[in-house]
Amino acid sequence: MYSHLIKHIRNYVPLSDEQAEMLCVHIRPIELKKKEHLLQEGEICRANYFVEQGGLCMYFNHEKGVEKLTQFAMEGWWISDYMSMALQKPATFGIKAFEDSLVLALDVEAQEKVYAELPQLERYFRLMMQRGYAAHQTRLRYIRERTAEETYLSFRSQFPDFVQRIPQYMLASYLGLTPEYLSELRKKDSTRIS
Amino acid sequence: MYSHLIKHIRNYVPLSDEQAEMLCVHIRPIELKKKEHLLQEGEICRANYFVEQGGLCMYFNHEKGVEKLTQFAMEGWWISDYMSMALQKPATFGIKAFEDSLVLALDVEAQEKVYAELPQLERYFRLMMQRGYAAHQTRLRYIRERTAEETYLSFRSQFPDFVQRIPQYMLASYLGLTPEYLSELRKKDSTRIS
DNA sequence: CGGGCCTTTGACTGGTTTCAACTTCTGTGG
DNA sequence: CCACAGAAGTTGAAACCAGTCAAAGGCCCG
Numbered sequence: 001m002y003s004h005l006i007k008h009i010r011n012y013v014p015l016s017d018e019q020a021e022m023l024c025v026h027i028r029p030i031e032l033k034k035k036e037h038l039l040q041e042g043e044i045c046r047a048n049y050f051v052e053q054g055g056l057c058m059y060f061n062h063e064k065g066v067e068k069l070t071q072f073a074m075e076g077w078w079i080s081d082y083m084s085m086a087l088q089k090p091a092t093f094g095i096k097a098f099e100d101s102l103v104l105a106l107d108v109e110a111q112e113k114v115y116a117e118l119p120q121l122e123r124y125f126r127l128m129m130q131r132g133y134a135a136h137q138t139r140l141r142y143i144r145e146r147t148a149e150e151t152y153l154s155f156r157s158q159f160p161d162f163v164q165r166i167p168q169y170m171l172a173s174y175l176g177l178t179p180e181y182l183s184e185l186r187k188k189d190s191t192r193i194s
Numbered sequence: 195m196y197s198h199l200i201k202h203i204r205n206y207v208p209l210s211d212e213q214a215e216m217l218c219v220h221i222r223p224i225e226l227k228k229k230e231h232l233l234q235e236g237e238i239c240r241a242n243y244f245v246e247q248g249g250l251c252m253y254f255n256h257e258k259g260v261e262k263l264t265q266f267a268m269e270g271w272w273i274s275d276y277m278s279m280a281l282q283k284p285a286t287f288g289i290k291a292f293e294d295s296l297v298l299a300l301d302v303e304a305q306e307k308v309y310a311e312l313p314q315l316e317r318y319f320r321l322m323m324q325r326g327y328a329a330h331q332t333r334l335r336y337i338r339e340r341t342a343e344e345t346y347l348s349f350r351s352q353f354p355d356f357v358q359r360i361p362q363y364m365l366a367s368y369l370g371l372t373p374e375y376l377s378e379l380r381k382k383d384s385t386r387i388s
Numbered sequence: 389c390g391g392g393c394c395t396t397t398g399a400c401t402g403g404t405t406t407c408a409a410c411t412t413c414t415g416t417g418g
Numbered sequence: 419c420c421a422c423a424g425a426a427g428t429t430g431a432a433a434c435c436a437g438t439c440a441a442a443g444g445c446c447c448g
Binding site: 060068082092119122123126129130133138139140144 | 313325
C-alpha cells in the first residue's frame with residue numbers, strides 16, 4: 001500500500017513493514033482529476049502532500065486572473081505551501097493537478113503523531129526539506145544566471161520527457177516568460193537545427 | 195557561550211544547559227573580517243553555518259567576474275550551500291562576510307554525532323530547513339510577481355534598516371538588477387516624495 | 389590627501405512583453 | 419462520428435523595462 005511513498009522513505013531512513021503500517025494509518029489519500037485543486041489561494045494549508053502518481057503544479061494568481069506557476073511536483077515529490085502550513089495562515093499559493101493524480105496527504109496533526117511514533121521520520125522530513133531548499137537555491141541561481149532563452153534551452157535538454165508531458169503555456173509560465181515569446185524561441189530553435 | 199544559537203534553538207525545541215554544553219563541543223567557531231570568505235566556489239562545503247554576530251552573503255560568479263548575490267544571512271540565520279553539503283560535491287556558491295562576523299560551523303560529521311546525542315535537534319533542523327524552503331517559495335513568488343522597481347520599493351519598506359546596513363551595489367545584486375538601474379530607481383523614488 | 393571603490397548620469401541597445409488577429413488543436417454533446 | 423466552441427499555439431508590430439557602456443563625480447579609508 002502506498003508503495004511509492006514507502007519505497008521513497010526507505011531510500012533515506014529504515015522503516016519496517018510494521019512501521020510502514022503505522023504510518024499509513026495517518027495518511028489521507030486524495031484522488032484528483034486533471035485540473036482539480038488540492039489547495040486554493042486563501043485557504044489554510046492543512047497538510048504536506050506526496051505525489052504517489054500523476055503530477056501537480058503550484059501557482060499564484062497574478063493580476064487579471066493570470067496564473068503563474070512556481071513549482072511542479074511529480075511522482076516521488078512532496079509539495080505544500082510551507083509558509084501557510086507552518087504558520088496556519090491563509091495560503092498565498094494554489095496547488096492543482098495537471099494530470100489525473102493520486103496524492104497522499106499528511107495533515108499537520110498527523111505529522112506530530114507520526115514524529116512521536118516514528119522518530120526516524122523527523123530525519124526523513126529534514127532531508128526532504130533540505131532537498132527542497134537546495135533545489136530552490138539552485139533554481140534561483142539559474143534564474144539570475146541565464147536569459148529566458150538559455151533557461152528554456154537548458155530546461156529542455158535537462159528534462160526532455162517532461163517538456164512533452166505538459167502544455168507549452170504551463171512551461172512558459174514556469175520559466176517566467178510569456179507563451180508568445182516561448183513560441184518564438186521554439187521557432188528560432190527549430191530553424192537552427194535544420 | 196554561543197548564547198544566540200542556544201537561545202535560537204530553545205525557541206523551537208527544549209534544550210537543557212547540560213545538553214547545550216554537549217552541543218557546543220561540536221561547534222567550530224569562526225571569526226571573519228569584512229569581505230573574508232567562509233566558502234569559495236569549487237570547494238566542498240563542510241558545514242552548516244550559523245551567524246552568531248555580523249552578516250554573511252551568498253553569491254555566485256557570473257561571467258566577467260561579476261558576483262551575483264542570492265541570499266543574505268544575518269544574526270540568527272543558518273546558511274550553507276545545501277546541495278554541496280548534502281552531496282559532498284564542489285560548491286557552486288561562495289559565502290563571505292559583509293561585516294566583521296562570528297560564525298558557528300557545524301561540520302557534517304559533527305551533525306551526525308549531534309543528531310545521535312540530541313535527537314530533538316533533528317526536529318530543530320527540520321524546522322530550519324522548512325523555514326528556508328518556505329522563504330524561497332515566497333521569494334520566487336515576489337520575483338515573478340513584481341517588476342524591479344516594485345521589488346525595490348517593497349524590499350525597502352519591509353527592511354528599511356537593512357537597506358542602510360549594506361552598500362547599494364550589494365542590494366542591487368541581491369534584487370537582481372544593475373547598480374546603475376537601482377541608482378535610477380532611487381532618483382525617481384526621491385523626486386516622487388518631494 | 390590620494391587612490392580606488394562606489395555611485396550617478398545619459399545615450400544607446402536589445403530582450404521580452406503586450407496586444408490583437410489568426411490558425412490549429414482538443415474534447416464534448418448532439 | 420461529426421460539428422463546433424473554447425482552449426492552446428503562432429505571428430507580427432509596437433512599446434517598454436532594464437542592461438550595457440563610458441565618463442564623471444563623490445566618498446571612504448589607509
